[in-house]
Amino acid sequence: MSEIIRRDPRVEWIARNRLHPLHAAAQPAAVSWMGPNGVIRKNPHGVGFIGPNGLKRIDRSGGQQGGSQKRSTASAVVQLPLHVIEQPAFHIVVVPDMVGGRLSAHDKDLLGLAHKLAGSDGAVVAVIFGEHKENALDCNGVDRLLQFEADGFSGYAPEARVLALAALERQLTPRHWLLPDSRTGGGELGRRLAAKLGVRPATRVWQVADGVSSGRAGAGREDLVQQAPRVVLAAVECAEPVSETRHEVRALALNEALVRHIPRIQDLGAVAVDPAQIPMAEAEFILSGGNGVKDWALFHQAAAALGATEGASRVAVDDGYMGRERQVGASGIWVTARVYVAVGISGAIQHLQGIGACDKVVAINLDPTCDMIKRADLSVIGESAAILQALIERVAAYRQGGARDAA
Amino acid sequence: MLTTILPILLFAALALAVIGAGKRFLMWRRGRPAQVDWLGGLLAMPRRYMVDLHHVVARDKYIANTHVATAGGFVLAAVLAILVHGFGLHSRLLGFALLAATALMFVGALFVAKRRLDPPSRLSKGPWMRLPKSLLMFAASFFIATLPVAGIVSADFGGWVLALLLSVGVAWGVSELFFGMTWGGPMKHAFAGALHLAWHRRAERFAGGRSTGLKALDLDNRNAPLGVEKPTDFTWNQLLGFDACVQCGKCEAACPAYAAGQPLNPKKLIQDMVVGLAGGTDAKFAGSPYPGKPIGEHSGGPHLPIVNLNGKALVDAETLWSCTTCRACVEECPMMIEHVDAIVDMRRHLTLEKGATPNKGAEVLDNLIATDNPGGFAPGGRLNWAADLNLALMSDKQSVEVLFWVGDGAFDMRNQRTLRAFVKVLKAAQVDFAVLGLEERDSGDVARRLGDEATFQLLAKRNIATLGQYQFRTIVTCDPHSFHVLKNEYGELGGHYQVLHHSTYMEQLISGQKLTLGTHKGGSVTYHDPCYLGRYNGEYEAPRAVLKAIGIEVREMERSAFRSRCCGGGGGAPITDIPGKQRIPDMRMADIKETAAEVVAVGCPQCTAMLEGVVGQRPEVKDIAELVADVLLESAAPLKQGNPAPVAAMEVH
Amino acid sequence: MTELNIVALVSVGAHPLSGRPRRAEQDARAVELGLHLAGERLQVLHAGDPQQEALRAYLGMGLNQLKILEQPAHSDALPVLADYLADSSAQLVLTGSQAETGEGSGMLPFLLAEQLGWPLVVGLAAVEQVSDGVAQVLQALPRGQRRRLQVRLPFVASVDNAAPTARQSAFGPARRGLLTAEEVELVADPLFASAQLQPAKPRPKRLKVIKAKTGAERMKAATAKASGGGGQVLKDVSPEAGAEAIFKLLLEEGVLR
Structure with missing residues (x-):
């Protein structure tokens, strides 16, 4: 939709129709009127309207109609310039992790790095195995897309993937292979590929500048600086993601047919892991109880209902309600959960230290002044038992609803 | 007939x-x-x-x-x-x-x-x-x-x-x-x-003497056992000592772990050693059991292991790890039996031979080896607490009057307040002092109490080598554990120093009229004797004298001085963390609350941490150094006033 | 316990804060897993300097001996290890995922598997059973998740921090254990001809760059409430309303399964 101001005949009609219920609202704000002493009063603020750029405009041509309400139009998406590489001088191949079928932040950084390496002559090729749900491949710098059919690559099939990538190597001989050095697949696939290609990769790379890559070495106390090799496994934030150009996402096909092979590693599927058994340091959703929890049976019930890993503050552990291995904090375990729900934990400094790496913290507490509330992204002040009970019921209702929907 | x-x-x-x-x-x-x-x-x-x-x-x-x-x-x-x-x-x-x-x-x-x-x-x-x-x-x-x-x-x-x-x-x-x-x-x-x-193993204890330092293991002798695995690994006079037990249970009554319901009873432990010495079961023991451990299930013999990590033998490992090494049992024992020595001897075997230090023990020991502090903090951060204090370093000064031993409290934000307070006092008294800075390492106290004699000796030898490079008259420290180890346990490894606890040193400063002090205004005060200052080193008077000098009349607890109850923080007990019915610091805080004091004065970073860890309404916990620093009179103006101290000294002459 | 012939490869680690030599964390976990699976029969192998005292920390886990293929620093450990393993009867080779000193690229298990022609399992968490030359194993995934895999023997497996924590290293066994060195052919590592190690540069925190086309947008972005300035506090709400808010957040974060 454009930003051009158009007449609105309906509003004009309402403005004329004194009997219309919206008549008053459609009137232009009075600009001038007779004051009590017969002096003309003017309201300079009532004059004009807000233009499309957010600036006030005064239209003295008299064409302004229908009041001075700001017209709300959906602001148009700015079309970024399209970056076209017709005849690439070379290729940079990126194999994104595609966690959940979408580009992760890590993948986007990697594509940014790829673009830095590709410059204006090279093309960035993204290799995706199976289906994906990403609809912003163009805005993230994918010039060429090689998408493999899911068949044969579903589940855990690193060996098949490496074979496919090796075929691509024969076809394109890319200048660089870029993979995310992540635990979600890229780190492994990249190393397998490097081993297959016989290339010594640069790993944990956090910067590539002027053809020189810097990556963490050893225990992270040193950097390994070298000419960027052909295979680069890059860390998070290795470069800024692409943000100023659009790209073609032109489909690319493999010239040779992939040879089927018998996998030496067979994926038997994911194993159901009891959230309570997940090591605290790794759990992504922790329900943690402290001094304010009075009904521990209810607490355990809530953890089970939410599917959360249980944690505890030092006091709860000292009081014997939870095992020592469940203690969160400086003297217990440093957790990295994405969501950390602190029930009745006031937030001693040692405890807050232990949850420093958590993304979202939810606090349920009686005391609105405690330190945990200051740290929390969402705090509910109230009796923990009642809130937990309500939460259990809410989740149960959600689960039942979900089951009905599915049925 | x-x-x-x-x-x-x-x-x-x-x-x-x-x-x-x-x-x-x-x-x-x-x-x-x-x-x-x-x-x-x-x-x-x-x-x-x-x-x-x-x-x-x-x-x-x-x-x-x-x-x-x-x-x-x-x-x-x-x-x-x-x-x-x-x-x-x-x-x-x-x-x-x-x-x-x-x-x-x-x-x-x-x-x-x-x-x-x-x-x-x-x-x-x-x-x-x-x-x-x-x-x-x-x-x-x-x-x-x-x-x-x-x-x-x-x-x-x-x-x-x-x-x-x-x-x-x-x-x-x-x-x-x-x-x-x-x-x-x-x-x-x-x-x-x-x-x-x-034939007591610590003959120095008699005739008014004191001997509390643990005895070193000979690590150079590869054939010597590393600690005590079976009763015959004790020295013969230790076995004799166990036999002397009259089962009066004074140790049991004094033991904080027993009172907290942890599975330790010093009397039963000594009697178990007697059972081990003669062979048999503990079924005939007619006193209180280890809390939570019925009598009659354990047995042993002179050549059988005392602890079985995968089952039952004479004593369970958690009994040994419950001890806070507070020495209350030894202090009370009319037969002068050395319970703590025996416990540490058995812990040594568990740590050095079995690698079975429970809970956080292994991690703490690894940290001590890798970073010289139990918390695993970067060793380069040891002096961060004093970044703005402009402290003199021993490596610069080479020779000073007082070497201020900071201790591992340097890494703890609470203890840093104490350290800063004490530095303020030292500066006010214009003491010629310096710190080791990054050259300081953990004194080895925790490692030794956890039975890791090897790590203790490693740390101790390096500290002794560092201290050997410099000249100083005395070492002063705010940490009774470092104090005890430096004073009483480095000697056997070749380090002999004059060491003072900061309360003693402040008492000297006060009686030497080096400090101008006001009076305390923060409400009634009680004083908690740290085990490693009191029972280990007999210093009960100096802290009280310091408190008196700032106008505090100490409201004594029923269990004070040599009968003081442990805070639960010694001997690595917070690290090995054996569960009981209640927590030792909670019991101690109950003692403190009985006096209705508003402030409890302490002289030990461990005690501070343990007592401050008590939740709920409780008196404020303050180190003696903080109390003294609070009432220092000539603050921040020693340069401006010219040199009042020498003038005063002239008048005295 | 399975009747597997297991070899654990270990390296000398470095503490991340002090840099002092120690047993490498992940390698120690590999040894721990090996001790779980093979007990006394576990073989532990190191390529490097037999005088390195830090190796004794592995012995302290209860090993009687540790075999060392003697090499000076900056030699390539891969060929000697591959040769040794190819001649051995090993069915499972355990390694850590990344060395704590030197390059630490984590390539060794991959290259070793490639050279030996064995399959490689990354992130081994447990071996469930072995029958007819096929092992059923659990692989550790991020966030404590597990995947069950079937793999043919012999294979190489790397362990990461999801593997069981290594047991304490005790002084007595560490002192008694034997470090037996074996002379091997030396292969220099070409890496350091072209690359160098430097002290790690601190990485700058990424700034939030605001790309705005108009002044108004820039203004809006500049005056927006800084994130992390305290969250939403629900006071005097019914438990149901509070629970609803929490529920919504959990749903948004996708942690409700």
Whole structure:
């Protein structure tokens, strides 16, 4: 939709129709009127309207109609310039992790790095195995897309993937292979590929500048600086993601047919892991109880209902309600959960230290002044038992609803 | 007839006693060799018994007087009875003396019996309930049997009936008191106790001395066992010491871990060692069990491992890890038994041989090896707390009056307040001091209490090497644990220093009038004695004197000074973290609350941390240094005022 | 316990804060897993300097001996290890995923598997059973998740921090254990001819760059409430309303399964 101001005949009609219920609202704000002493009063603020750029405009041509309400139009998406590489001088191949079928932040950084390496002559090729749900491949710098059919690559099939990538190597001989050095697949696939290609990769790379890559070495106390090799496994934030150009996402096909092979590693599927058994340091959703929890049976019930890993503050552990291995904090375990729900934990400094790496913290507490509330992204002040009970019921209702929907 | 029976009975019992003594002695000697002053010890024994031991027993007047009467009466009676009835020296004088001795013993035994009417739970029952009867029987029998000797009644008084009765009585008496002494009866404590006093492993403890530092393991000798795995790995005089236990349960009553419901009872532990020494089960133990551990399930032998990590042996590992090494048991023990030494010896085996330090223990030890501090903090951050204080470094100054040993509290944000307060005091007193800075390492206290002698010696040797480079008159530290280790445990490894706790040093500054102080205004104060300052080093007065100097009248707790209850933070107990029914710091905080004080003064970073970890309403916890720094008068103006101190000094001259 | 012939490869680690030599964390976990699976029969192998005292920390876990293929620093460990393993009867080779000193690229298990022609399992968490030359194993995934895999013997497996924590290293066994060195052919590592190690540069925190086309947008972005300035606080709400808010957040974060 454009930003051009158009007449609105309906509003004009309402403005004329004194009997219309919206008549008053459609009137232009009075600009001038007779004051009590017969002096003309003017309201300079009532004059004009807000233009499309957010600036006030005064239209003295008299064409302004229908009041001075700001017209709300959906602001148009700015079309970024399209970056076209017709005849690439070379290729940079990126194999994104595609966690959940979408580009992760890590993948986007990697594509940014790829673009830095590709410059204006090279093309960035993204290799995706199976289906994906990403609809912003163009805005993230994918010039060429090689998408493999899911068949044969579903589940855990690193060996098949490496074979496919090796075929691509024969076809394109890319200048660089870029993979995310992540635990979600890229780190492994990249190393397998490097081993297959016989290339010594640069790993944990956090910067590539002027053809020189810097990556963490050893225990992270040193950097390994070298000419960027052909295979680069890059860390998070290795470069800024692409943000100023659009790209073609032109489909690319493999010239040779992939040879089927018998996998030496067979994926038997994911194993159901009891959230309570997940090591605290790794759990992504922790329900943690402290001094304010009075009904521990209810607490355990809530953890089970939410599917959360249980944690505890030092006091709860000292009081014997939870095992020592469940203690969160400086003297217990440093957790990295994405969501950390602190029930009745006031937030001693040692405890807050232990949850420093958590993304979202939810606090349920009686005391609105405690330190945990200051740290929390969402705090509910109230009796923990009642809130937990309500939460259990809410989740149960959600689960039942979900089951009905599915049925 | 009695004149024939009595000598037979007496000498038979004596002979059996001698045989038993020999057997028992050989049993002790199964332990590892230890250097003792054989003759000197024996000669010093009566004095140790009469003075040092009595000093401890006399804390309980009732039992002290009872024991003097009973034991004194018995020793006299026994000697005289052997002379009179054994060798037949029927002199009237000896007869009267024997009568007096048995009468004295009888009276004493009556009081023993009275205590046994409704014994407190700390006392062992079983054979110990029989002892007063045996004592009475011995005293009464010999009294009556001696009446003819003294000429009070005729020789054939009572006829054969009485003679028979008396023989039975004497037989009972001498079997309990003579050969029962060496064959494992309750009276064993007298025999083993006397020899234990003579050949004690810490002879320095007697005659007013103090010996609290743990003894080093010889790590260079590859054949020496690393700690104690089985009873025979103790030194023989340690085994002898265990045998001296009189099961009075004073240690049990004083033990913080026992009171907290952790599975430790020092008395039972010593008795278990006796079981291990002789072989058998603990089923016959007639005192309180380890909390939560029924009696009769554990057994051992001299050559069997004491701890079985995958099952039951003589003692469970968690019993050993419950100890806070607060030394309350040793302080209370009338037989001067060294419980803490034994516990650490057994911990050494678990850590050094089995790698079984529980809970966070392994992590802490790894941190100490890798980063020189138990928290695993980057060693380069050791002086961050003083970034703005402009402290002099030893490496720059080389020679100073006072070396301020900071300790690992440098990494703890709470303790940094104490450290900064103390620096303020030192600066106000214009003390010539410096710190080691990054050259300082953990003193090794925690590693040693956790049984990791290797890491302790590693840290200690490096610290000694560092300290050896510099000149200083004294080391001053705010941490009683570092204080104790530097003062009492580095000596064996070649580091001899004059070390002062900061409370002692501040007391010197105050009495030397180096500080101008106001008066404390923050409400009533009680003082918690840190174990490692008090019981380990006998410093009870200086902290109180400092508090007095700033106008504080200490509201003493019932358990203070040498009876102070541990905060639960010593001996690596917070690291090994053995669960109990309640927490030791909570109990200590209850003691503190009883005084209704608003502030509790402490002198130890561990105590501060433990007491501040108590949740709910509680008095404020403040280090003595903080209290003193709060009332310092000439703040931030020593330069402006010119040099008032020298002027004042001139006037004095 | 399975009747597997297991070899654990270990390296000398470095503490991340002090840099002091120690047993490498992940390698120690590999040894721990090996001890779980093979007990006494576990073989532990190191390529490097036999005088390195830090290796004794592995012995302290209860090993009787540790075999060392003697090499100076900056030699390539891969060929000697591959040769040794090819001649051995090993059915499972355990490694850590990344060395704590030197390059630490984490390539060793991959290259070793490639050279030996064995399959490689990354992130081994447990071996469930072995039958007919096929092992059923659990692979550790991020966030404590597990995947079951079937793999043919012999294979190489690397462990990461999801493997069981290594047991304490005790002084006694560490002192008693034997470090037996074996002379091997030396292969220099070409890496350091072209690359160098430097002290790690601190990485700058990424700034939130605001790309706005108009002044108004820039203004809006500049005056927006800084994130992390305290969250939403629900006071005086019914438990149901509070629970609803929490529920919504959990749903948004996708942690409700």
